[in-house]
Amino acid sequence: MTFDELRRIAGNGIWKQNSSLVQILGMCPLLAVTTNLVNGVMLSLATIIVMSLSGAVISALRNFIPHEIRIPVFILIVAALVTMVDLLFNASLHELYLVLGIFIPLIVTNCLVLARVEAFAAKNPPLQSAFDGAFMGVGMLWTLGLLGGMRELIGNGTLFSGIELVVPGLNHWQLLPADYPGFLLAVLPPGAFILLGCMVAWKNWVEARALERHRQTPPPAPAVPAPTLPAAS
Template sequence: MITREEFRKIAFNGIWKQNTSLVQILGLCPLLAVTTNLVNGAMLSLATIIVMALSGFAIASLRNLIPHEIRIPVFILIVAALVTVIDLLFNAKLHELYLILGIFIPLIVTNCIVLARVEAYAAKNPPLQSIADGVFMGVGMLWTLSLLGGLRELIGNGTLFSGIDLVVPGLSPLQLLPADYPGFLLAMLPPGAFILLGCLVASKNWLEARQANRQRHTPPAAVSAGGCH
């Protein structure tokens, strides 16, 4: 079983402390390529979450049966089987979106985020903890790619949720800026993605530095009395 404290620690670590995009700087290929809008980034992240959770569970369950010398090929084989299932499901159920995401769904097999977590965590921990770790590492990727895609889409085209009709037929994107907004091409190109990613990384570092500075200047008496109110 997984305790509440373990669950909270895994969630905080995946979503914020060891965020795969802002701290570990992994998976830059999909991050730069598919975050031209919020929907693309979110859907690729959801596919990655499913793969990470299931592969973490499978590898954690089989870790004592996998010889150490061949663990990496076995890990890749398990991940590849799961990605194939996800790829076929996207092709069958979300075909138009599948055509847009293209090669980046199969490339989840070689995504550093997936392989790094199954090697660093799932191969050393029980199944339930490994599922939680995979999910929350994926959630960290989800909010980062969604935010980056939303910013690029808004700055580049003045819209939000472009392509949502490919996921939920009947819905339309939001036109947040005037219809005659000329757009900003740089935001839609890889250099724009790098610039915005740098701004997100800097914002995270600034928030953490501010929090650390606040804790250093908080009197011990105030900290100990904080839970009494």
């Protein structure tokens, strides 16, 4: 795999084909889990593990899976990997596991996971498929992390609530005054929809600005060949 190919896969997953801002997939965890930054990031990390492993496994087995039953087999492989991640979280981060609850097993039903293994892993080599799944997950991670951070800050005036469940001894940041009354709409699903719409609009604005700058940039002047001196007689 070349560096240009890796850069293209990373750019598609993180920005150009971002699962939340472009494809609008995975709305269930986006609405329910992103009440704070930590929950959104940790669920995204679990999704990254599942997507990268499922991409590599399905890509390696794609020539052995009959086309007619590929979808049930894909779901079976993804479900097995999700079960492993679910048990891992339960064993190592039990208190956080109780907070995330059913949303770790629900990774199986995330449209993003099945869409990527069907659209990419079933047609490409294992290494590229693993990187595609990982970078698609990274795109989900920064989107859910940013959305969760904004909802937490606006709704409660804090940041990194629940970090003690991941790293014992750390505490959240109280960024707004302690008597901040909070803004309930931000931590409810309608608030997530509103903030997600703002993020989609911001992404479209950034891309429109970049396209406008590209159009206004004059093309490079053609190179003028150096004059040749007449040969000495």
